[in-house]
Amino acid sequence: MTDAPGIFIGAGSTGSRQILNMRRANRHGLIAGATGTGKTVTLQGIAEGFSRAGVPVFVADVKGDLAGLAMAGSPTASIHATLAARAAEIGDTGWSYADNPVVFWDLFGEQGHPIRTTISEMGPLLLGRLMGLNEVQEGVLSIAFRAADEQGMLLLDLADLQAMLAWTAENAADLSARYGNVTRASVGAIQRQLLQLEGQGGDRFFGEPALDIHDFLGLDEQGRGRINILAADRLMAAPKLYATFLLWLLSELFETLPEVGDPDKPKLVFFFDEAHLLFDDAPKALNDKIEQVVRLIRSKGVGVYFITQNPIDVPEDVAGQLGNRIQHALRAFTPRDQKAIRAAAETFRASPGLDVATAITELRVGEALVSLLQPDGAPSPVERTLIRAPSSRVGPLTEKERAMLRSLSPLEGKYDALVNRESAQEMLAAKAGDAKAAAEQARLEAEAAKAQAEEAKAAARQAQLDARQRAAAEREAARAAAAQARAEERARAAAAREAAKPSMTEKMIHSAARSAASSIGRQIAGRVGSELLRGLLGGLFKAR
Structure with missing residues (x-):
């Protein structure tokens, strides 16, 4: 049921109607309470109200039961009697079963349209958070x-x-x-x-086509806002991926949507289930970014509602931005639980006759302490409230129902096929290929130059060898010529000697002359010798 000024949340213990004012709905909110106290049903009813008011919704389906928003409830369901009794108890005379326009999404692309972004769009800050970097x-x-x-x-x-x-x-x-x-x-x-992120399925989150954030803002043919449901049951096994994805989505909304000031109703309402995952072990820089986005995104017409078991899971700087509060029961089993109860009680505007700290521990399933922003912006006094019954199915869909609804989606086929265009990997591979080719070309050129150098060396060695052989041949030729010349000279000399030799007649004459001369000489020598002997002997005898 949608009242003119806003969404009917439930009926207070005094019979007053708790209305979420549409002009204040983008001032954010908190739905808190222990497991099993009715948070999911409360969220489901509020999401229905926004959709009927023409406001698109995004919600993470952590347990799989919010998918029932797509189907009308059934009088044959086991919970029908409880829901009908609740509607009668709070005077919700317009309550009836109805479905809602739903679009299913899934980071893994199995239970809905794939949601992808690029590494560049995510940025180093969120990636560092996602990977736990120092x-x-x-x-x-x-x-x-x-x-x-x-x-x-x-x-x-x-x-x-x-x-x-x-x-x-x-x-x-x-x-x-x-x-x-x-x-x-x-x-x-x-x-x-x-590598660890890839093992968690993070590789499916990054790529193209990247999500067009405006696809979250659509209306159906009846003017109802589409309820975008993210299948997060499997994603909860990778809590950092889940939290970082939702924070990126908030940042993307903030950066993409135009300023609208204070609109009559939100442009989009964002429900962040298991909100403590966003803040666990988050560095100060990331907490500052979260606080900044939550504080400023309301001017873009976006309302953010955190759902968590314990209200102290939300840092004070962020909690101070949450004007609409619905607190389900808390259990005071531990000192931390008691601290949470006191903290929750202190955040509400006091109501005469209501002990908030005590009431928090006494609330029934489907009952909550509610304080909503009034038209003038002031929070209403906290009141114990029975939450209205949802009109859609309370519980999950069958696989067949989900497949049928997905096939009827207005976005069917837009995100299913992965696109792989040229990017850093291909460019670096091309550069590496070019460098390899250049290196190979340089190697081939070096080898060619080396071969040329070897050929030049071989040619030089051959030239030297040829020169030595030519020199040796020339020397040998010179020696042969010299020998030939000497032989010729000897031949000439021999010929000259031969020519100079006397003839036989001359030899006979010469021999005769030589004989005669020899005879004459012997005669003369005999005489001279005799004379000398006589002279010598005579001198000897005289001396005696």
Whole structure:
């Protein structure tokens, strides 16, 4: 049931109608309470009210039972009697079963349309949170993003980021000189975290076609706002992925939607179930970002409602932004529970005669303490309230029902096929291929130059050998010529000697002359010798 000024939440113990004012619905809210106290049914009824008022809704279906929003309730259901009794008790005379326009989404693409974003759109801050990086590693990741931007390389999926990180490690020295210390150890740690993220199914979240946020803002042909239901039951096994995805979605809404001030009704209402996952172990920078988004996104016409078991799970800076509050029962079993009860009681505007701290522990299933912003912006006094019964099915869908509804979706086929366009991985691979080709060409040129050098050396050696052979041949020819000349000279000399020899007649004459001369000489010599002998002997005898 939708009242003119807002959404009927339930009836107070005094019979007053608790109305969520549409002009104040974008001032955010909190639905808290222990497990099994009725939070999901309360959320379901509020989502129905927004849809009927023409306000699109986004809700994460953690347990799988919110999918029943797509189907009308049934009088044959086991819970029918309880719901009918509740409607009669609070005077909800217009209550009846009805369905709602629903679009199913799923990060894994199994129970709904795939939801994807790109690595570049997610940014290093949220990715660092998603992977649990320390400050040094976040700094290295930011440098990788900066380098990709400077080189015009798109980071679309995990493969692109892995390729970019590998490039960062290879060029760590150059990047360190420009941006600060970049170590291979830090890059290696990030790469290991990426492998873990991929193992959790994170690779399905990154890619294209990326989500068009305006697809969350559609109305059906009756003017009802579409209820976008994210199948989060499997996603809860990767709580950081779940929380980071929803925070990214809030940031994307904030950055994409135009300023609208204070509209008559929200442009979109965002329900964040299991909200404590968003804040667990979150660094201060991330908490500051969450607080900033929650504080400013209301000017974009977006209302954010956190659903959690314990109200103290929400940091004070964020809790202070939540004007509409519905508190289901809490159990005071531990000191932390008692602290939560006191904290919850202190946040409500007091109501005469109501002990809030005591009432919180006494609330029945489907009963809550409610304080909503009034038309003038002031919170209403807290009142114990019976929550209205939902008109849609309380419980999950069958696989057949989900498949049928998905086939009728206005977005059928838009996001199903993955698109892989040229991005960092392909560009770096191309560069590596070019570098490899250039290196291969250089190697071939070097080998060719080496071969040419070897050929030149061989030619030089052959030339030297040929020169030596020519010199040897010339020397041999010279020696042969010299020998030939000597032989010829000897032949000439021999011929000259031969020519100079006397003839036989001359020899006979010469011999005769020589004989005669010899005879004469002997005669003369005989005489002379005799004379000399006589002279010598005579001198000897005289001396005696």
